[in-house]
Amino acid sequence: MLQRSPFTAVFLLLSVLLVSACSRHDLYETAINFERSAAGLEADEITVGDLNIAYLRNTKANNGDTIVLVHGFGANKDNWTRLARELTDDFNVYAVDLPGHGESSKPLDLGYRLEDQVGHLARILDALGIRDMHMMGNSMGGGITALYAATYPEQIKTAVLFDPAGILEYENEMVSIVLAGDNPLIPSKPGDFERLMDFAMEEKPFVPWPILGVMEEKAIANLEVNKVIFAAIRDAGFESDFRNAIQRIEDPVLIIWGKEDRVIDYRNGEVFREAISGARLEILEGIGHAPMIEAPEASARLFLEFAKPRIAKAG
Template identity: 75%
Template sequence: MLKSSPLTLVLLLTSVLLTSACSRHSIYETAIDWERSGAGLEASTINVGELDIAYLHNRETNNGDTVVLVHGFAANKDNWTRMAGELTDEFNVYAIDLPGHGDSSKPMDLGYRLEQQVSHLARIIKALNIETMHMMGNSMGGAITALYAATYPEQIKTAVLFNPAGILEYPSELTDLVLEGENPLIPSKPGDFKRLVDFAMEEKPFIPWPILGVMEEKAIANQAINEVIFADIRDAGLNTDFRDTIKLTQDPVLIVWGKKDRILDYRNGEFFKQAIPGSQLILLDDIGHAPMIETPEESAQLFLEFSKPYRSQID
C-alpha cells in the first residue's frame, strides 16, 4: 500500500500551488485526502438518530478484525490517519468523529460527560453494524475507551489507552493553567493553535503552513462547543464513579503513555494499571500527549504485539 510522507506531501502541495489558484481550504482538503488515501482510508457519513456522524474507514475491506479509534478532546478522526496506515492492510479500521467534534454534528445540549459519550459511541457502533472490535482511544478518547470496555465487555477484544484522561492523582501543567483561568486546549485567537500543538506534542509532525492555518480557523470556530464539552468532562478525574466502573473491566487492556505529556501526567498511568485488572503499562520516553501522532509506527506496533493473541486472524 502507498504510504504518504512529509516529502510527498510537500511535492503534492507545490504541484497544487503551481497548477491552480487554490484557496488555503482547497489545499487543506487536497492534503487531507492525500493523507487518507495513502493510509488506505476514505471518508463517509452516517446518520445516527438526530446526529450526522463523520468517520474514516478502509477503502478496501479485508478478512481481519475491526479496529475502532476514538480521538481526544477538541480533536478529530484524522488524528489517527498516520497510525491507521500501519493497520489497514490487516484490519478494518474505523476512525470516528465523536459528536461535537470534527465533521460530525455539534449540538450544544447533547450532553458530553464521559458516560454520555460512551452511550453516543455505542449508538454509532451499532449503526455501523460493528459487533466486536479492538478499540483504541487517546486522552478523552482513552477515558471513553476504558469506560466502553467496562460497559460493553462482550464487544471488546482488546483496548489500548493512549495517555487517557479520567484519573488525576498527579496534576499537570494543564491543570495549573486551567486553575489560573487559561486553557491552551481551546484556541480562541490567531497563534493559539500553534501554541496548542507545541504544548501537546514533544515530537511534532510536519504541518505545512496552509494546512496549519485552516486547522487553526476550524479550532477557533469550534470554541463555543469545545467550552461546553470541556465543562462536561473537566471533573471526570475527581469522580470516583469512573474508577469504580473501570475496575469491572474484563478485557485485555494496554495503557501507553508519553513521559513528556504536559496535559495529563504520565504518573497517573500507574493508577490506571491498579484500577484495571490485568492491564499492562508502557511508558514512552521523549513522547508527549499523542503517541499515535508523534510515533505512529511504534504505536501501531505496540497494538499489533499486544492484540495478537486475541485476534481472529493470527499470522
C-alpha cells in the same frame, strides 16, 4: 493532525497546487484526502437519530478484525491517520468523529460527560453494525474507551488507552494553567493552535503552513462547543465513579503513555494499571500526549504484540 509523509511528496503536491492558485481550503482538502488515501482510508457518514456522524473506514475491506479509534477532546478522526497507515492492510479500521467534533453534528445541549459519550458511541457503532472490535482511544477518547470496555465487555477484544483522561491523581502544569483561566486545549485566537500543538506534543508531525492555518480556523470555529464539552468533563465530579467503573474491566487492556505528556501526567498510568486487572503499561520516552501521532510505528507495534493472541488472521 497530519501524518508525516515523505517530504518530497508533500512538497511536490503543495507546489503544484500553489502554482495552480488553489485556495488554502482547497489545499487543506487535497492534503487531508492525500493523507487518508495513503493510510488506506476514505471518508463516509451515517445518520444516528438526530446526529450526522462523520467517520473514516478502510478503502478496501478485508477479513481481519475491526479496530475502532476514538479521538480526544477538541480533536477529530484525522488524528488517527498515521497509526491507521500501519494497520489497514490487516484490519478494518473505523475512526469516528464523536458528536461535537470534526465534521459530526455539534449540538450544545447533547450531554458530553464521559458516560454520555460512551452512550453516543455505542449507538453509532450499533448503526454501523460493529459489535466485536479492538478499541483504541486517546485522552478523552481513552477515558471513553475504558468506560466502554467496562460497560460493553462482550464487544471488546482488546482496549488500548493512549494517555487516557479520567484520573488526575498526579497533576502537572496543565492543571495550574487551566485554574488560572487559560486553557491551551481550546484555541480562541490566531496563534493558539500552534501553541496547542507545542503544548500537547513533544514530537510534532510535519504540517505545511497553509494546512496549519485552516486547522486553526476550524478549531476556533468550534470554540463554543469545545467550552461546553470541556466543562461537562471537568465539572462531572466523576473521578471516584470512573475508578470504580474501570475496575470492572475484564478485557485485555494496554495503556501507552508519553513520558513528556504536559496535559495529563504520565504517572497516572500506574494508577490506571493498578485499577484494571491484568492491564499492561508502556511508557514512551520523548513522547507527549499523542503517541499515535508522535510515534505511530511504535504504537502499532505495541498493539500488535499485545493483541496477537486475540487477532483473527486477515485474508
